[in-house]
Amino acid sequence: MPNLPVAAEIGSGPNPDEPLSIIVAAVLILLIAMGTLIFNIWFERKQVARVQDRLGPNRVGPWGIFQTIADVLKLLTKEIIIPSQIDRLTYWLAPVLAVGAVIMIWAVVPLSPVAIGSDLNVGALYFISISSLGAVGVLAAGWGSNNKYALLGGLRVIAQMVSYEVPLMLSLLVPVMLAGSLSMQDIVDAQGAMWYFILAPVACLIFTTAGQAEVARAPFDLIEGESEIVAGHHIEYSGLAFAMFYLAEWLHSFTLSALCVTLFFGGWQGPFAVEVPALGLLWFFLKTYAGYFILNWLRYTVPRVRIDHMMSFNWKFLTPIALVVLVMTATLEKLWPALFPVDPGRPGFIQSLPRAGILFLANLVLVGVVIMILRQVARRERQRVEDLVDEGQYSAPAPMPEPVEV
Amino acid sequence: MSVPLWMFLLVAAALFCLGIFTVLSRRNAIAILMGVELMLNAVNLNLVAFWRYRTEAGIIAERGGVAGQAFAVFVFIVAAAEVAVGLALVIAVYRSRQTVTAEDIDLLKG
Amino acid sequence: MPINLETIAFTLFAAMCVGGGLGVAVLRNLFHAALSLLLALFGAAGLFVLLSAPFLAMVQILVYMGAIAILILFVIMLTQQVIVPEPYNRQWVLGALAALVALGALFMVIAQLGGGDAPYLQPQPLAPEVSDSGIAALGSDLVDPGRYLVPFEVAGLLLTVALVGAISIARED
Numbered sequence: 001m002p003n004l005p006v007a008a009e010i011g012s013g014p015n016p017d018e019p020l021s022i023i024v025a026a027v028l029i030l031l032i033a034m035g036t037l038i039f040n041i042w043f044e045r046k047q048v049a050r051v052q053d054r055l056g057p058n059r060v061g062p063w064g065i066f067q068t069i070a071d072v073l074k075l076l077t078k079e080i081i082i083p084s085q086i087d088r089l090t091y092w093l094a095p096v097l098a099v100g101a102v103i104m105i106w107a108v109v110p111l112s113p114v115a116i117g118s119d120l121n122v123g124a125l126y127f128i129s130i131s132s133l134g135a136v137g138v139l140a141a142g143w144g145s146n147n148k149y150a151l152l153g154g155l156r157v158i159a160q161m162v163s164y165e166v167p168l169m170l171s172l173l174v175p176v177m178l179a180g181s182l183s184m185q186d187i188v189d190a191q192g193a194m195w196y197f198i199l200a201p202v203a204c205l206i207f208t209t210a211g212q213a214e215v216a217r218a219p220f221d222l223i224e225g226e227s228e229i230v231a232g233h234h235i236e237y238s239g240l241a242f243a244m245f246y247l248a249e250w251l252h253s254f255t256l257s258a259l260c261v262t263l264f265f266g267g268w269q270g271p272f273a274v275e276v277p278a279l280g281l282l283w284f285f286l287k288t289y290a291g292y293f294i295l296n297w298l299r300y301t302v303p304r305v306r307i308d309h310m311m312s313f314n315w316k317f318l319t320p321i322a323l324v325v326l327v328m329t330a331t332l333e334k335l336w337p338a339l340f341p342v343d344p345g346r347p348g349f350i351q352s353l354p355r356a357g358i359l360f361l362a363n364l365v366l367v368g369v370v371i372m373i374l375r376q377v378a379r380r381e382r383q384r385v386e387d388l389v390d391e392g393q394y395s396a397p398a399p400m401p402e403p404v405e406v
Numbered sequence: 407m408s409v410p411l412w413m414f415l416l417v418a419a420a421l422f423c424l425g426i427f428t429v430l431s432r433r434n435a436i437a438i439l440m441g442v443e444l445m446l447n448a449v450n451l452n453l454v455a456f457w458r459y460r461t462e463a464g465i466i467a468e469r470g471g472v473a474g475q476a477f478a479v480f481v482f483i484v485a486a487a488e489v490a491v492g493l494a495l496v497i498a499v500y501r502s503r504q505t506v507t508a509e510d511i512d513l514l515k516g
Numbered sequence: 517m518p519i520n521l522e523t524i525a526f527t528l529f530a531a532m533c534v535g536g537g538l539g540v541a542v543l544r545n546l547f548h549a550a551l552s553l554l555l556a557l558f559g560a561a562g563l564f565v566l567l568s569a570p571f572l573a574m575v576q577i578l579v580y581m582g583a584i585a586i587l588i589l590f591v592i593m594l595t596q597q598v599i600v601p602e603p604y605n606r607q608w609v610l611g612a613l614a615a616l617v618a619l620g621a622l623f624m625v626i627a628q629l630g631g632g633d634a635p636y637l638q639p640q641p642l643a644p645e646v647s648d649s650g651i652a653a654l655g656s657d658l659v660d661p662g663r664y665l666v667p668f669e670v671a672g673l674l675l676t677v678a679l680v681g682a683i684s685i686a687r688e689d
Contacts (some may be wrong), residue, residue: 125574132582158590409526417530419622423615424537429605458567474648483671487678489584494682508578
């Protein structure tokens with residue numbers, strides 16, 4: 001596609017010498033993000049309805065597919081109620097920051113071999129730093145609303161997002177190390193023979209879990225926590241301003257899936273993707289929607305965790321494992337070429353088998369060790385509680401009453 | 407690059423002086439910390455600008471030619487450590503004295 | 517200075533930088549001052565990109581904005597002393613004077629450099645085969661025993677000490 005201003009060779013974004021191509025690329029990225037969102041909301045609502053044994057939207061259009069458009073129209077025409085005692089600058093800045101941070105991530109997501117907003121040579125770092133900016137939006141909303149529940153939500157953001165960034169970043173380093181590059185397009189290119197999910201399954205799981213917490217969706221949606229702090233940071237927002245937060249959350253979840261696919265499931269890689277770039281787009285979105293489906297499935301199945309559990313889960317479980325995975329992968333990456341010398345260059349499927357095998361086995365061993373340690377801890381904890389009950393310091397919950405036959 | 411070196415230096419100088427003013431004049435301890443951050447940032451800006459403009463051509467992006475960037479990395483690390491301890495001190499003082507105003511923290515004054 | 521994308525970007529980022537710094541110095545509302553610190557830091561990150569140090573720009577956003585500025589906002593929210601009747605102390609005139617003197621001194625030094633036409637003030641060209649602005653070089657220099665390995669390890673130690681110290685100071689007991 002030599003005539004299109006966005007089109008470029010593999011691995012390069014829009015041409016900086018042509019300001020027009022930058023604008024076109026920016027608008028395209030925005031359109032893709034917003035366009036998929038309309039569909040995603042319907043997709044998720046249909047899915048959650050099935051999970052909860054309901055029908056979901058089914059009135060507007062076939063299968064209720066135009067429901068979202070009706071909802072958007074409703075939100076647009078709604079009155080925006082502004083509380084009187086707010087900090088105006090902060091209050092209005094918050095939704096903009098929240099949405100902006102999410103959309104900016106899409107600039108480095110490779111959609112196909114030729115379509116990427118900008119192939120930064122620090123793309124992976126860009127993603128992690130921009131997503132840390134999203135916390136500022138939520139924080140500003142918590143402060144600007146002048147509401148104690150919003151403030152509590154804002155304070156929880158710090159605890160949650162800043163802590164979960166640590167395992168997120170550590171697990172992100174694994175594919176970066178395997179590909180030997182921080183550029184997202186290079187990471188996808190390096191997965192032509194073998195997806196990094198095979199080479200680093202544990203890192204992938206940590207990335208997804210920490211990402212779910214970063215996005216603040218169930219089971220980690222303590223920022224909102226309807227039953228405890230009503231709605232957290234967006235309690236005082238209504239109409240379009242509320243819709244911005246809603247939009248940011250939905251889009252962030254989808255973005256997480258897209259990043260997982262890019263880093264661990266080969267991005268746009270698939271049959272004939274290099275020859276026909278448009279096919280790459282198809283593979284990318286197929287994989288992303290599969291990931292999105294699984295993330296939503298998790299969201300509507302697992303109940304919300306308690307905040308102290310969430311913090312200790314991060315600092316005492318995810319972070320140490322992420323560190324071990326990082327060190328293990330680095331060591332094996334230095335060792336395996338010594339054991340199985342292969343010719344350099346672009347390896348095919350067969351050539352990449354020994355490397356994948358070693359790393360996969362190492363990951364398996366790690367999972368086994370972790371499970372053994374967890375069993376030990378659980379056994380000790382159970383023993384401790386039983387001892388307390390025996391000493392009479394702690395009364396065990398009464399047994400469930402027998403179901404009554406009617 | 408069509409932006410001359412002195413413009414970057416001027417921006418850094420302005421940032422540094424705003425930092426000095428904040429540190430010397432603000433009463434709130436957190437604001438003083440923010441002033442220190444501004445000054446450290448100005449230093450980083452200078453380091454990177456001199457690296458980009460004054461390193462010998464040809465080695466600028468090779469091993470040994472990135473001293474300016476390496477120094478900036480260390481400044482980042484020091485800034486992170488400084489802010490962590492500084493804010494911990496602010497919280498500790500606030501807990502015992504219910505104030506974050508630097509002048510009111512005068513327990514050692516005879 | 518010709519008008520092109522680069523000079524426009526420089527003007528924008530420099531304005532963000534200085535404007536944000538000004539906000540930190542003069543805004544009465546401390547929360548707004550912290551938000552304007554974020555603006556200044558973002559402007560500096562943009563200037564790093566223009567100086568072909570994208571790695572530092574990203575670290576700037578990640579460490580300064582994502583961690584340091586957010587921690588500052590957190591402590592402001594915790595201590596709640598946001599708008600006080602008297603934001604400046606008694607010696608603020610002296611402080612302003614000192615800042616102006618420093619600015620004058622720095623300005624004189626910069627003026628010594630002369631305009632932008634001197635050949636040694638032109639940016640050095642990056643070697644054509646190096647496309648990553650020295651990221652790989654920076655990485656290997658930081659762990660090279662002949663260069664920055666010792667400072668790097670000491671920096672790691674410093675961070676650990678700061679971590680332990682911060683926790684033990686801020687801990688409620």
